[in-house]
Structures are given as C-alpha cells and as structure tokens.
Amino acid sequence: MVTAIVGANWGDEGKGKITDMLAEKADIIIRFQGGSNAGHTIINQYGKFALHLLPSGVFYNHTTSIIGNGVALNIPYLLDEIKSITDEGVPAPKILVSDRAQILMPYHMLFDAYEEERLAGKSFGSTKSGIAPFYSDKYAKIGFQVQELFDAASLKEKVYRVVETKNVLLEHLYHKPLIDPEELLKELAAYRDMIAPYVCDVSSYLWKAIKEGKKILLEGQLGSLKDPDHGIYPMVTSSSTLAAYGAIGAGIPPYEIKDIVTVVKAYSSAVGAGEFVSEIFGDEAQELRVRGGDGGEFGATTGRPRRMGWFDAVASRYGCRMQGATQVALTVLDVLGYLDEIPMCVGYEIDGEVVTDFPVTTKLAKAKPVWKKMPGWKCDIRGIRKYEELPKECKDYIETIEQEIGVPITMISNGPKREDIIYR
Ligand code: GDP
Numbered sequence: 001m002v003t004a005i006v007g008a009n010w011g012d013e014g015k016g017k018i019t020d021m022l023a024e025k026a027d028i029i030i031r032f033q034g035g036s037n038a039g040h041t042i043i044n045q046y047g048k049f050a051l052h053l054l055p056s057g058v059f060y061n062h063t064t065s066i067i068g069n070g071v072a073l074n075i076p077y078l079l080d081e082i083k084s085i086t087d088e089g090v091p092a093p094k095i096l097v098s099d100r101a102q103i104l105m106p107y108h109m110l111f112d113a114y115e116e117e118r119l120a121g122k123s124f125g126s127t128k129s130g131i132a133p134f135y136s137d138k139y140a141k142i143g144f145q146v147q148e149l150f151d152a153a154s155l156k157e158k159v160y161r162v163v164e165t166k167n168v169l170l171e172h173l174y175h176k177p178l179i180d181p182e183e184l185l186k187e188l189a190a191y192r193d194m195i196a197p198y199v200c201d202v203s204s205y206l207w208k209a210i211k212e213g214k215k216i217l218l219e220g221q222l223g224s225l226k227d228p229d230h231g232i233y234p235m236v237t238s239s240s241t242l243a244a245y246g247a248i249g250a251g252i253p254p255y256e257i258k259d260i261v262t263v264v265k266a267y268s269s270a271v272g273a274g275e276f277v278s279e280i281f282g283d284e285a286q287e288l289r290v291r292g293g294d295g296g297e298f299g300a301t302t303g304r305p306r307r308m309g310w311f312d313a314v315a316s317r318y319g320c321r322m323q324g325a326t327q328v329a330l331t332v333l334d335v336l337g338y339l340d341e342i343p344m345c346v347g348y349e350i351d352g353e354v355v356t357d358f359p360v361t362t363k364l365a366k367a368k369p370v371w372k373k374m375p376g377w378k379c380d381i382r383g384i385r386k387y388e389e390l391p392k393e394c395k396d397y398i399e400t401i402e403q404e405i406g407v408p409i410t411m412i413s414n415g416p417k418r419e420d421i422i423y424r
Contacts, residue, residue, distance in 0.1 A: 016040025070249020235274025
C-alpha cells in the first residue's frame with residue numbers, strides 16, 4: 001500500500017511533520033524528487049531537526065529511508081545530514097539510495113550561483129543548491145547516475161566530454177575559474193566510496209516490498225504551485241512536485257499509489273519570486289510571519305523570511321486537484337488564534353471579471369484577490385485532540401476550507417509536535 005504525502009501550495013505546508021507522524025506506522029519512506037533545496041522541520045523526542053535530503057522517516061528504528069531516482073543527490077550533503085542526526089543520538093537509520101539517482105555535481109552549485117549573479121535583479125530566487133543546473137543536465141543527458149561512478153573507464157571519458165562544454169560557459173559567459181577534469185575525477189572517486197554502502201536497485205526492492213504488503217510513503221518536496229508543468233512557471237522548481245511523479249521518481253507502478261494525503265496550510269507562505277495573489281505586506285504580514293510555523297516563517301534551508309498571505313481557496317483547490325488529493329491534512333491552524341477576523345481569498349479578479357479556477361501565469365500576474373472575511377476564534381487551540389472541542393468559529397473556518405477545496409479534511413495539525421494532531 002503506497003501513500004503519497006504532498007503539498008497543495010507553494011511548499012512549507014508542514015509535510016515533514018505529517019510524514020514523520022505517519023511514518024510511525026510505515027515500513028518505507030521515499031523521497032522521489034527535489035534535492036537539498038527545501039527543508040522539512042521535524043520536532044520529536046531527539047530534538048528539532050531541519051532535514052533537507054533525508055526522508056522524514058529516519059527517526060524510527062523500524063523504517064527504511066530511500067532516496068529515489070528522481071532526487072538530486074548531493075552525496076557529501078547526504079553523508080553530513082546522516083551524521084548530523086546520529087550526532088544528536090538518533091539511532092543510525094537504514095538508508096538506501098537508488099543506483100539510478102543522479103548525482104548533484106560540485107559544479108552544479110557553482111553554476112546556480114553564477115547564473116543568479118548574472119541575472120541579478122531578474123533572478124529566480126534560487127537557493128543556490130544547484131537544482132536547476134542539475135535537472136538541466138539530467139534532461140540534456142549529460143548528468144551522471146550513481147551507477148556510473150562504478151565504471152571508471154566510461155566515467156573518465158564522459159567527465160572529459162562534459163567538462164569541455166562546462167568550461168566554455170565558465171570562461172566566456174561567467175568569467176570564472178575552469179574545472180580540472182582530473183580533480184573532478186578524484187572528487188567523484190571519493191563520492192563513489194561514500195555512497196557505495198547505500199546503493200540499491202530501488203525499483204526492484206520496492207516491487208518486492210509492495211508484493212509483501214509493506215506500507216510505503218512517498219514524501220514530496222515543495223507543492224503543486226511549484227510544479228514545472230502545472231505551477232507558476234517559470235517561477236517553479238525543476239522537478240515535478242506532484243504525487244503522480246512519485247511513481248517515476250521512486251520507480252513504482254502508478255496504480256500502486258492508493259492514497260494521496262495532500263497537506264494544505266491554513267494561511268499562505270512562499271519562498272522565492274513568483275505570482276502570489278493572496279500575499280499580504282507590511283505589519284500585517286510581519287505579525288503572521290513571526291507567529292507562523294514553529295518560531296516564525298523563515299526558510300529552513302536559507303533562513304530567508306518567507307512571503308506571507310492569507311489562505312487562498314483558488315490556489316489550494318487547484319493544488320489539491322493537481323495532486324489528486326484523496327484526503328487533506330490542514331496545518332498550522334493554531335497560528336491564526338490571534339485574529340479577530342480572518343480573510344480568505346475566494347476568487348481572483350482579472351480584467352474586471354472574477355474567476356475561481358486557477359489561471360495560467362500571464363493571467364495570474366493581473367489577478368487581484370477577492371476576500372471573504374471569517375470570524376476569528378481568539379484563543380489558543382493547541383493541546384485540543386478532539387474535533388468537537390474546537391471553538392465554533394474554528395470549525396467554521398475548517399469546514400469553509402473543506403467546501404472550497406472539495407476534499408475531506410481528515411487531519412488538523414494544531415502545533416508543530418507529532419502529537420499535535422486532530423483526526424477527524
Ligand atoms: P515542509 O517543507 O512542508 O515539511 O514544511 P516546513 O517544515 O518547511 O514548515 C513547516 C513549519 O511549520 C515547521 O517549522 C514545522 O515545525 C511547523 N509546523 C508544522 N505543523 C505545524 C502546526 O500545525 N502548527 C504550528 N504552529 N507549526 C507547525
């Protein structure tokens with residue numbers, strides 16, 4: 001039985017917490033896309049962790065954590081991340097890495113930084129983790145899969161061939177130091193030794209696991225609106241953030257994904273540039289930012305202040321539809337307890353007309369939010385474990401969102417800890 005846990009918004013919905021929670025009853029947790037460019041914050045008995053590359057199931061003894069072929073695999077980063085959790089007393093997790101995962105090369109991060117520098121004010125707001133250059137190379141077929149590290153002769157030939165083109169760009173476009181192919185080969189030999197203990201034919205492993213009835217979780221990174229096809233292109237990420245891609249990025253049949261837990265945030269936040277219709281500014285935004293998440297809405301990877309906004313029903317309904325949501329986990333609801341009134345964006349006004357279907361980016365750029373105001377509940381709802389015990393205004397807010405998105409809200413997260421959850 002395979003369950004995907006994915007985001008309906010711009011990312012940072014709290015997928016890490018939900019995955020960590022559901023992983024208690026799972027056998028295998030897989031990252032299927034993205035890289036170390038986004039973070040998941042998890043709080044448990046060992047402490048508070050910001051994971052970037054490891055799946056959020058690594059804190060249990062009984063789980064196997066997998067880096068699927070769809071991930072941008074930064075090998076030294078992965079090893080550092082494993083060490084960072086074992087240093088805090090977490091038992092050494094069981095980790096497998098797909099032999100088809102592609103390697104984030106040292107030069108991908110450099111190219112990411114150089115390109116942002118070149119674009120200056122017109123940049124994408126990249127986290128400079130090398131993700132865009134990595135995926136460009138993957139699809140240009142000049143990337144390197146993990147398995148290629150183990151064939152020295154062909155690796156050498158390919159490294160020389162790839163470096164030739166990289167160096168043209170470095171010299172003539174970016175005016176930066178060139179790559180020495182022999183140095184790169186030495187680095188890749190070190191990568192090979194680091195990753196060797198984890199390498200696995202993941203799709204075959206998962207095929208058997210599915211046959212044995214194992215419980216498998218696919219953990220997504222970012223959210224629907226950052227998907228390269230269905231998101232706010234071009235201000236998107238470089239790998240698909242949708243549950244459907246979980247089948248490809250993990251190597252399992254699409255029909256095995258039976259349940260798609262879509263995480264929806266009770267207000268909005270976004271990192272990086274791009275259209276964001278329900279965005280708010282100034283003091284109103286700062287208050288929500290400081291109260292938001294666990295200790296404020298600041299990026300887990302970069303520490304950057306996140307852009308803030310109210311709940312966007314148009315974007316979230318679309319986000320759930322593109323994920324194929326079977327159920328929704330509504331998160332960070334506790335944060336809104338300070339408000340007398342809670343605005344909700346229920347439509348977009350574009351050229352004098354109100355639309356409720358999420359439009360393409362060029363239209364989105366002209367959209368103005370249509371607000372509906374909901375009464376606030378003006379109290380702290382943390383610690384509540386039963387739906388009936390929530391204040392009436394809070395239940396109204398939840399049920400209005402449920403009507404808007406058209407998917408049952410089965411879980412309500414009212415705090416950052418594992419146990420801060422209301423099952424409905
Ligand atoms: P992810 O990338 O989707 O896993 O999300 P992040 O980890 O970047 O952001 C979620 C933030 O909100 C983290 O700091 C979590 O600890 C925190 N968080 C998750 N669920 C809740 C919740 O229900 N209430 C509050 N207050 N914080 C939460």
